[in-house]
Amino acid sequence: MKTVFLWIFIVLIFLSVIAWKIQPQPVDKNKTVLTWVSDDNPVRSAQASLFNSLYRQFHLRLDPGNSGAEKIIVQSMAGVGPDLFDCYSAAELEAYVKSGIVWDVTDELKKSGIDINKSVWPVAYPTSIYEGHVYGFPTNTGAGVLWFNKAIFDRYHVPYLKGSLTWKQIVPIAQKLTIRDSNGRVKQYGLMCDWSGWSQFVRQWGGKVYTDDGTRCIVDSPEAIAGIQFMHDLVYKYRVTPSPSEESTMATKGGWGSGSISLFGGSKSAMALGGRWWLCTLRGYDDLRLGAVEPPHGRYRIFIGYSRSTLICRNSPRRYEALMFLKYAAGREYNELVNHQADGLAPVKQYSYTGKYLHDPAYPSEDFNAVWRDTMRYTEPSQRSPFIVGQADTRIINKQLDLVKTNQKSAADAMRTAARQINEEIQKSIKVDPALHAKYYALIRKAK
Numbered sequence: 001m002k003t004v005f006l007w008i009f010i011v012l013i014f015l016s017v018i019a020w021k022i023q024p025q026p027v028d029k030n031k032t033v034l035t036w037v038s039d040d041n042p043v044r045s046a047q048a049s050l051f052n053s054l055y056r057q058f059h060l061r062l063d064p065g066n067s068g069a070e071k072i073i074v075q076s077m078a079g080v081g082p083d084l085f086d087c088y089s090a091a092e093l094e095a096y097v098k099s100g101i102v103w104d105v106t107d108e109l110k111k112s113g114i115d116i117n118k119s120v121w122p123v124a125y126p127t128s129i130y131e132g133h134v135y136g137f138p139t140n141t142g143a144g145v146l147w148f149n150k151a152i153f154d155r156y157h158v159p160y161l162k163g164s165l166t167w168k169q170i171v172p173i174a175q176k177l178t179i180r181d182s183n184g185r186v187k188q189y190g191l192m193c194d195w196s197g198w199s200q201f202v203r204q205w206g207g208k209v210y211t212d213d214g215t216r217c218i219v220d221s222p223e224a225i226a227g228i229q230f231m232h233d234l235v236y237k238y239r240v241t242p243s244p245s246e247e248s249t250m251a252t253k254g255g256w257g258s259g260s261i262s263l264f265g266g267s268k269s270a271m272a273l274g275g276r277w278w279l280c281t282l283r284g285y286d287d288l289r290l291g292a293v294e295p296p297h298g299r300y301r302i303f304i305g306y307s308r309s310t311l312i313c314r315n316s317p318r319r320y321e322a323l324m325f326l327k328y329a330a331g332r333e334y335n336e337l338v339n340h341q342a343d344g345l346a347p348v349k350q351y352s353y354t355g356k357y358l359h360d361p362a363y364p365s366e367d368f369n370a371v372w373r374d375t376m377r378y379t380e381p382s383q384r385s386p387f388i389v390g391q392a393d394t395r396i397i398n399k400q401l402d403l404v405k406t407n408q409k410s411a412a413d414a415m416r417t418a419a420r421q422i423n424e425e426i427q428k429s430i431k432v433d434p435a436l437h438a439k440y441y442a443l444i445r446k447a448k
Contacts, residue, residue: 031059032321036310037072037085040064043280043341047139050337051328058324069095076101076313083316084325087136087309090126090384091391096311097130103314106134108323114330120347123305126381136311137326138347140338143305143379144197144275145371146170146296147282150289152177152188152270161271161293167204167230170271170296174240177270190240192260192272193231195405197304198397199382201227204298209393213443214385215426219397220419227298228411232404244406275306276372279342283363292368294375305379307347345372387426387436396421 038044048060063082066075069092075081081101087093096102109116116125116134124138148161156177174190181187199209207224210217218224234241242250250268264272265285272278273295282288295303310329312322328334335346339357346352352373360366385393400418403409430437 031057032318033059033061034084034318034322034325035061035063035082036325037063037066037082038310039067039086041277041280041343043343046341047334047337047343050333051325054328054333055324058321060325072096073099073101076315079315081313081315083318083322084310084312086139087127087311088306089391090130090381091388091394093127093130093135093309093311094384094386095390097133097135101314102135103312103316103319104133104135105137105312105323105326109134109137109326112323112327114327119330119349121305121307121345121349121376123376123379123381124307124309124347126384127307127309136309137329138307138309139329139334140277140344141305141307141347142275142277142344142372143303143375144200144273144295145292145375146294147264147272147274147278148291148293149264149267149270150291151287152267153291160291164294164301165296167296167298171234171238171240174234174271175238178240186242186246188267189242189269190271191234192264192269192274193234193241194260194273195231195401197273198228198231198401200295200302200304201231201298203227203302203304203380204300205230206299209383210385213447214383214387215440215443215447217385217393217419217422217426219422220416225412225415228401228404228415230298232407232411235405236407275344276342277344279366283342289365290368292371294371294378301378303375303379304382305376306344307381308344345376385422385426387429387440388422389425389429392425393422396425 036048044062044064048062051060052058066072066082067086072081072085073095077099087096093102114137116128116137120128120138121141123143124141128134128136128138146161146165150160153160158173158176170191176190177188178186178190179188202209202219202224205223205227207219207221207227209219209224235243247263250263260272260274261278261281263269264274265282265288267288282290297303310325312319312326316322330348332351335348335351336356338344338346339351340360340362346357351357357373358369360369397418400409400414404411404414426440430440
């Protein structure tokens with residue numbers, strides 16, 4: 001018995017030593033600790049580490065566990081929020097501004113010689129600028145492209161994709177590369193297409209989500225319906241993209257980079273619509289030979305861009321120190337790191353017009369970097385109505401799209417329902433907010 005206890009004691013000591021070795025090292029008490037709430041993309045830690053190496057008076061601590069607009073707002077209003085936090089949409093920025101938790105840095109950035117309107121890609125404005133005031137600085141941006149697996153194209157003797165292509169050209173290729181077994185079950189799809197990109201199809205078919213003044217949702221127009229109908233056709237008419245039930249049966253890993261990314265990376269699909277940030281995961285697949293071209297277009301060559309910006313909590317006692325992170329995001333070191341990591345495109349345009357961006361020595365096979373930069377010329381941000389509170393429109397449209405992609409409702413019926421419900425939300429908003437009411441009817445009178 002004594003021998004058993006002795007061995008238990010030895011094991012406990014051994015485990016204690018290991019725990020002591022791997023515990024986070026204490027931060028130098030002379031450093032200012034800044035907390036940054038961002039997502040759990042694995043590249044984020046390197047971005048924090050670079051900041052810490054450049055600005056040794058600070059220790060930037062990454063906190064991916066507290067992301068989410070509601071959580072950030074509640075914590076910040078209670079005085080326990082982060083110093084810095086990321087913003088992913090115009091609707092989120094509006095929520096942060098109206099809750100009073102985000103710091104207006106317009107004048108502070110001007111003092112530092114940073115002109116966001118001149119330096120960054122315009123598609124990144126909506127996550128940083130609200131009603132003419134600057135509340136943050138973009139930390140990445142970009143638009144999706146069409147990825148293709150060169151090995152699959154070689155296997156079926158299909159020429160590599162080049163240039164600007166239409167959906168009419170892509171569908172036959174996707175059909176040829178959709179492979180079924182003797183029982184008719186799909187072994188390989190021609191295309192992965194995430195329905196979160198629905199608004200790009202609407203725009204490419206000539207539709208819009210809202211009127212230009214944002215007073216009315218018009219996603220029920222014939223053009224908008226045609227764009228959604230084409231997405232449905234990719235699944236049920238052309239049968240080149242998996243339905244939700246088919247996708248759920250396909251093996252995929254969890255965590256960051258799961259879903260469409262891992263299915264494409266695992267050669268379950270010959271092509272996929274996706275962003276440059278997919279490379280953060282795709283680089284981990286052995287022997288995956290990639291190609292990338294501009295996304296296919298419909299009647300119009302229009303693409304929807306995205307951006308992520310970092311904001312500063314107005315209630316932070318370290319808000320002036322946190323300004324250094326925004327200056328860092330505007331600088332060469334950060335922008336070159338983002339491009340090297342493939343975390344989308346660097347927010348400052350000039351850093352995507354260098355030989356270092358086009359041909360990264362660490363990734364010599366990636367000869368397609370120009371496509372993201374060039375696609376930005378045809379990219380616009382998602383439409384947003386100032387008369388919608390929060391993300392009510394997103395919830396409404398997503399609910400209807402779920403019915404379309406599961407083949408429970410036609411595109412026409414779904415978009416008519418979505419437009420009606422969103423317009424009802426607009427009327428509710430202007431009834432309870434006098435400022436919105438006045439703004440709404442001023443625009444209505446102007447339109448007449």
